[in-house]
Amino acid sequence: MVTDSSSRRAKWVLLAYRLPREPSTPRIAVWRKLRRLGAAQLLDGLVALPLDSRNREQFEWLANEIVEASGEATLWIGELTSAAQERELAAQMAAAIASDYRALVEEADRIREESPGSRRRSLSRLRRELRRIRARDHFPPPEREQAQRAVDSLAAFVEEIVA
Amino acid sequence: MKWATRQHCHVDRAACAWLIHRFIDQEAEFVFVDDPEEVPADATPFDISGVELSHHGGECSFETFLRRYELDDPVLWDIARIVHEADLADERYDAPEGPGLDVLLRGLSMIRADEELLALAEPLFDGLYEYRKRAILLGREPS
Numbered sequence: 001m002v003t004d005s006s007s008r009r010a011k012w013v014l015l016a017y018r019l020p021r022e023p024s025t026p027r028i029a030v031w032r033k034l035r036r037l038g039a040a041q042l043l044d045g046l047v048a049l050p051l052d053s054r055n056r057e058q059f060e061w062l063a064n065e066i067v068e069a070s071g072e073a074t075l076w077i078g079e080l081t082s083a084a085q086e087r088e089l090a091a092q093m094a095a096a097i098a099s100d101y102r103a104l105v106e107e108a109d110r111i112r113e114e115s116p117g118s119r120r121r122s123l124s125r126l127r128r129e130l131r132r133i134r135a136r137d138h139f140p141p142p143e144r145e146q147a148q149r150a151v152d153s154l155a156a157f158v159e160e161i162v163a
Numbered sequence: 164m165k166w167a168t169r170q171h172c173h174v175d176r177a178a179c180a181w182l183i184h185r186f187i188d189q190e191a192e193f194v195f196v197d198d199p200e201e202v203p204a205d206a207t208p209f210d211i212s213g214v215e216l217s218h219h220g221g222e223c224s225f226e227t228f229l230r231r232y233e234l235d236d237p238v239l240w241d242i243a244r245i246v247h248e249a250d251l252a253d254e255r256y257d258a259p260e261g262p263g264l265d266v267l268l269r270g271l272s273m274i275r276a277d278e279e280l281l282a283l284a285e286p287l288f289d290g291l292y293e294y295r296k297r298a299i300l301l302g303r304e305p306s
Contacts, residue, residue, distance in 0.1 A: 029221065032253075033253060036252075036253060053171065058251075060212045061212070061218045061251075063212070064212055064213065064217070064218055064219070065218070065220070065221055068219065068220060131262075135252065
C-alpha cells in the first residue's frame, strides 16, 4: 500500500531571485539580510526558510526590496518530496549554526583572559552575538545550550571578579 | 476613512494604526484581510506587500507613513527607529527597546484579536511617545 506521507513533511518558504551584478550595494544588503535570517542557500538565487508567518513575511519584504533594486523575485511555498533530503537540509542548517555557537564558546573562554574592564564590555558584545545567532537558528543543535551555558558562566565569572 | 491591513497584527501594523489614529485620521476605521485581494475598494491598504504604504528601500511601513504624510516630528522619527528594530531587527539603528516592544506586541497578538490588540496598543504607544518626547527635551532618559 502506498501511503501519502506528504502531510508529515515540513513546509518551506522559498525565495527565487535575481539581482543585477552592478551596483553591488543592494546585492550586499540582500546577502546580509539572508544571513541574518539564517536562510539556506539552495542554489545561486534560490534560498529557503522553514515556513512560518514571520519567515514568510521577512522574505516578502526582501522580495520587495529586490524588485525595487531592479531585480526579480518570486516567493514559493514547497516541500521536499524525499524525507531523506529534508533531513539532510535541516542537518546542513543545524551544522552551520552549530559552528557559530562553537565559535561563541571559544570566544567566551578567550574573554576570561581579558582585563576586568574589557571583560564586561566583551560580555555585552557576546550576549548580543548569542541573540543574533539564536534569531537565525531554525534547527537548534545541542551547541545552542552549550553556548548559552558558556555565556551564563562568563557572566557569573565577571560578577565574581567584581564582587 | 477606512484603512486595510493584513490580519494577525504585529508591531509595525499596530504602530501604523496608532499613527493613523493619532496623527492622520481621527475617524480611522480598520479592516483586517487574509489576502491582499480582499482589500475593500474604499479602503487604503498599508503594510501589505506591494502597496505604497508599506516597506520600501529597507524601511518598515511606519517609516514610510512618516515620509508619505511628511510627519517631521522628531519624537515620531525616534519611535520609528524603535519600530524598525522591533519589526526588522537588522541593526540599522541602535534601538535596544525594539526587541522588548516586539515581544510585548507578539504576546498580545497571541491572546487578543486584531481590533482589541490595536486598542490595547494605543496607550502603549501614547506612553512611548511621551517617554521619548521627555527624553528628547531633557537630553537624557526621564525618570
